Amino acid sequence: MPVLQDVEVKSEARRRRTFAVISHPDAGKSTLTEALLLHARIIAEAGATHGKAGRRATVSDWMDMEKDRGISISSSALQFHHRDVVLNLVDTPGHADFSEDTYRVLTAVDSAIMLLDAAKGMEAQTMKLFEVCRARRIPIITVINKWDRPGLEPLELLDEIESRTGLRPTPLTWPVGIAGHFHGVVDCASGDFVRFTRTPGGSTLAATDRLSAEEASAEVGDDWTNALEEVSLLESDGYVHDQRSFEDQETTPVLFTAAALNFGVGHLLDTVVDIAPSAGPRLDAAGQPRPVESDFSAHVFKVQAGMDRSHRDRLAFARVCSGVFHRGDVVTHEATGRSFATKYAHSVFGRDRETVEIAYPGDIIGLVNAGGLRAGDTLYSGTPVRFPRIPPFAPEHFRVVRPVDIGRHKQFQRGMTQLNQEGVVQVLYSELRGQQAPVMGAVGPMQFEVAVHRMEHEFNAPVHTEQLPYTLAMQTREEDAQRVDQRIGAEVVRRDDGALLALLTDKWQVRGLRHHHPDIVLEPIVAQSPDV
Known part of the structure; x- marks a missing residue:
């Protein structure tokens, strides 16, 4: 790579911040996403903060089911600028049933x-996602949201964060006033009082005033004094932001917000620009870092269909890992060794797209009609590389699915194949059930609802589903398949990568099979995080 281009790539990579927002359902993730875009002046009005009667769908929630239910069930990528920095925000599903999609996204940030919800603290889904971030060595900025409502004490929340995550929380802002009676925050770096003014419905930018300590004391009195005392106590105990400790995943900077009212969101946006890590070398499948100035490479982390009703196309989301992407480049698909043309490449803003001509490390590109690409695939030019695969999770819910109209078997098979490739559900086949009655496996039951909805409305192949009694899947061998199939309440199915899975009702089935067949192989599906 020419020296000038080498310098250009490094410079552009330093300008990129690629991040995701993770949370337990109903913590306000989509609302925060809208508020960030509002403060970056990408949108004029936030969609998630209106009353129900006039509610708009958020920019990042584009599927019909998302708009109907008011939850996020798919991932979307949003790129925007703030202070000459390119921000790539990869929004994630807000429902626990779609956590596998969130884990795929975390391979790209x-x-x-x-x-966190100020009233609930560290919840179950938050902890699961935190563990994935820890395994992937992803630095975390913590935002305590909904401070405009009654909630826990701020010191209590910090104690919970530290005890449950092992990270030392280091406040960058500190609330003035108890949860539900929110005046603003102390800017811990400057000691100023940042006062917020409520706007109607929180749909437009909240006015922000910065007051001196003397002015704050005169205005809010004891609430200001109490806040300063708590900040002083934390600082004396070493709860102070240190950039290296943050990047080493030893600490987590903390901010307090009320995203629905746009309180504290501008400070968060500045924090992402100031301290979030920029795009750097990515580890390949062998654990070796690929420098950003290397030949072009990208890692596919998500395949999504149904984003364009007019064209019924598929979009493969890929994170640029190194080099420069130019639209029209012919690159190599590592999994097949075949050439892949990138004539149709888009940057994505929710459902809206723009043709992208050039992209740098950290950027997310959408490759249109990428039928041969799957999550975990690598694209490259020049020096070959392979990034880690993204293995499927162990399904916990199972349904057999059949077409309503057997005359539409081609549409049925096409739909099943596509849903499987996208990771909406795992489609499992067996000789016993045949091609017209595969088993769908899912992490959460709402995945089935999405699959059924899309089969009818996207593939014009309505289906019937029937709940199966299984609760776990384990990998097995060809020579053990017959033993499993002979067991009442168990069966063997094949995944599309060739793996044989034994579907079992409970752990007692496993013990029974091992008791009668001591040499049988029943192994847990170990792909519980993208790092495996």
Whole structure:
């Protein structure tokens, strides 16, 4: 690579911040996403903060089911600028049933915002996602949201964060006033009082005033004094932001917000620009870092269909890992060794797209009609590389699916194949059930609802489903398949990668099979995180 281009790539990579927002359902993730875009002046009005009667769908929630239910069930990528920095925000599903999609997204980011509800603290789904971030060594910025409502004491929340995550929380802002009676925050770096003014419905930018300590004391009195005392106590105990400790995943900077009212969101946006890590070398499948100035490479982390009703196309989301992407480049698909043309490449803003001509490390590109690409695939030019695969999770819910109209078997098979490739559900086949009655496996039951909805409305192949009694899947061998199939309440199915899975009702089935067949192989599906 020419020296000038080498310098250009490094410079552009330093300008990128690629991050995700993770949270337990209903912590306000989509609302925060809208508020960030509002403060970056990408949109004029936030969609998630209106009353129900006039509610708009958020920019990042584009599927019909998302708009109907008011939850995020798919991932989307949003790129925007703030202070000459390019921000790539990869929004993630907000429902636990779609956590596998969130885990795929976390393979593509350099940092994460962990959003907590001020009244609930560290919830179950938040902890699961935190563990994935820890395994992937992803630095985390913590945002305590909904401070405009009654909630826990701020010191209590910090104690919970530290005890449950092992990270030392280091406040960058500190609330003035108890949860539900929110005046603003102390800017811990400057000691100023940042006062917020409520706007109607929180749909437009909240006015922000910065007051001196003397002015704050005169205005809010004891609430200001109490806040300063708590900040002083934390600082004396060493709860102070240190950039290296943050990047080493030893600490987590903390901010307090009320995203629905746009309180504290501008400070968060500045924090992402100031301290979130920029795009750097990515580890390949062998654990070796690929420098950003290397030949072009990208890692596919998500395949999504149904984003364009007019064209019924598929979009493969890929994170640029190194080099420069130019639209029209012919690159190599590592999994097949075949050439892949990139004539149709888009940057994605929710459902809206723009043709992208050039992209740098950290950027997310959408490759249109990428039928041969799957999550975990690598694209490259020049020096070959392979990034780690993204293995499927162990399904926990199972349904057999059949077409309503057997005359539409081609549409049925096409739909099943596509849903499987996208990772909406795992489609499992067996000789016993045949091609017209595969088993769908899912992490959560709402995945089935999405699959059924899309089969009818996207593939014009309505289906019937029937719940199966299984609760776990384990890998097995060809020579053990017959033993499993002979067991009442168990069966063997094949995944599309060739792996044989034994579907079992409970752990007692496993013990029974091992008791009667001591040499049988029943192994847990170990792909519980993208790092495996």
